[in-house]
Amino acid sequence: MPDVSLSSDLPSSTQADWEASAAAVLRKARRLGDDDADSRVWDKLTLRTLDGVAITPLGTPALTADVPSAGLPGQAPFVRGSVAARADKAWDVRALHADPDAKVAAEAVLTDLENGVTSLWLALGRGGLALTDLPAVLERVLLDLAPVVLDAPAEPVAAADAFLAVLTDRGLTAAPGTSLGADPIGAAVREGASDLDAAAIDALVAQIAERATTHDLGALVVDASAAHDAGASDVQELAYSLAVGAAYLRSLVAAGLDVDDAARRISFRYAATDDQFVTIAKLRAARRLWNRVTELSGVTEEARAQEQHAVTSRPMMSRYDPYVNMLRTTVAAFAAGVGGATSVTVLPFDTPLGIPEAFGRRIARNTSSLLISEAHVAEVTDPAGGAHAVERLTEDLARAAWAELGTIESEGGLPGAGLAGLRARIAQTVTERTAQVATRRRPITGLTEFPNLAETLPARRPHPEGAVSAISYGGDFEALRDTPADTPVFLATMGSIASHTARATFAINLLAAGGVATQVAGATAGVDDVLAAYAAQPVVVLAAADPVYAEWGAELIEALRGAGARWIVVAGKPLEGSDANIAVGTDLLAFHHTLREHLAQPGAATRPQDGDQA
Structure with missing residues (x-):
């Protein structure tokens, strides 16, 4: 058989060769002693997440010797993607709208949809659009073509009824992917609730489920960014999403849905950060983990694929030198797309300053458009698949999150007593992250690195009372x-x-x-x-x-x-x-x-x- 190796004409190198080259650089930088073995470069160059998960400096076949098969895209365990190939070789570009000014919001929604956005995420009620303004905001939106995901933490049933009334009045069937977006557990977590009323959550889920099944819509969103915004690590965010997802699955089945239908009516929202490899691995791990949860719950393979919505991280953004947020969100959006997210929301760079203006929204939607249409990031399904370092990181995050889920369940689960223990562990994560930022082991460009005291910040209207908030990674320095x-x-x-x-x-x-x-x-x-x-x-x-x-x-x-x-x-x-x-x-x-x-x-x-x- 002829040699078809793409590198057959190139000199081969061994792991020892790499260790020697890397050691020479580290010795020159005085990070490695002359008497230290070359193999010590692994200790020096391996990074660790806040969960202690190793990020290797070099992927080798030995790293993945015990990693189970990732399967094929669109097939269990769905590590390589929830679908075999993305429609139109693009992810769903989803824009968040929360401007309480109905006239401004209506124009912004149309501008987004006419310029690359393919679905809407609407913040309703306290902290967003008034429910009574929903007909006006959606008046010129083709709801049978553009999916809408509702987000009304304080009044999810009323928001669902308001949206369904718009559909009924216009005689429309909502576009596939539309969801009533209820997340009662996430809403309580964001409000700082010390415990959760399981009976009240079950009752609310039953009301949402009845409306969702009648109109064939998504019912619930497991918004794991609620944990992320509170300071959770990647593993804690994953475990939180699984605990909430399992709770919603039980509630929907108790409300009369069969387990497959229940699984299909739940979608997940994760935060994407500028730590690109961890974000890629986190999204891949999330699909593997949800596949396992639903498999144990008796869900058939076809219904076990996780619908993922990735939103660029709020905590990673900075109020100072806010234009750097464009770089952060670009890396995060890239990672979300490569990681296989179904939908991606890029938050405008000026979000930390107040209600984003037209320029910020334009840059946000164009970020996805450029990654899709010019960089062709979505052309290949799971482009990181097969990379030993990414496969190892995916597996390690999945294992750590599964262990954390076990801890949450052993403490009482969600909704239940497991919330208190999870909050305590998140608090420890916040303390460690704060220490890393303070010592600049986790630098924040424009804030802890290269700050400009003479900068003039762009003025923005303040966010309305009740708007989503997050613990900024650089909050102490911003203060x-x-x-x-x-x-x-x-x-x-x-x-x-x-x-x-x-x-x-x-x-x-x-x-x-x-x-x-x-x-x-x-x-x-x-x-x-x-x-x-x-x-x-x-x-x-x-x-x-x-x-x-x-x-x-x-x-x-x-x-x-x-x-x-x-x-x-x-x-x-x-x-x-x-x-x-x-x-x-x-x-x-x-x-x-x-x-x-x-x-x-x-x-x-x-x-x-x-x-x-x-």
């Missing part, structure tokens, strides 16, 4: 930026520009991340030059190369003390006589809180004028 320090820090740059630039830039960005401006001394040849630029600021940060610190750092600290400096910080290793130091890995939150205490002491200087701030 600091909301109240910038009135007093600048004096940056004592020692020596030539070339010698101090690296540490000075590091210090300026670190200070700006907490809303603190700097006044820079510039190039200085000695203590007298620094003192000439010093204006009695209470806090001073020294920035220099190590040899310069050794030469006249101690002398400068003593001189600055005499000139009125009350708190002296060194960029780099601590110096004798200094009060603190900042370096890679510094807890920025703790540092900034202490810094502000010193800046607020009586006698502090005022903020620098325009042109003085670096």
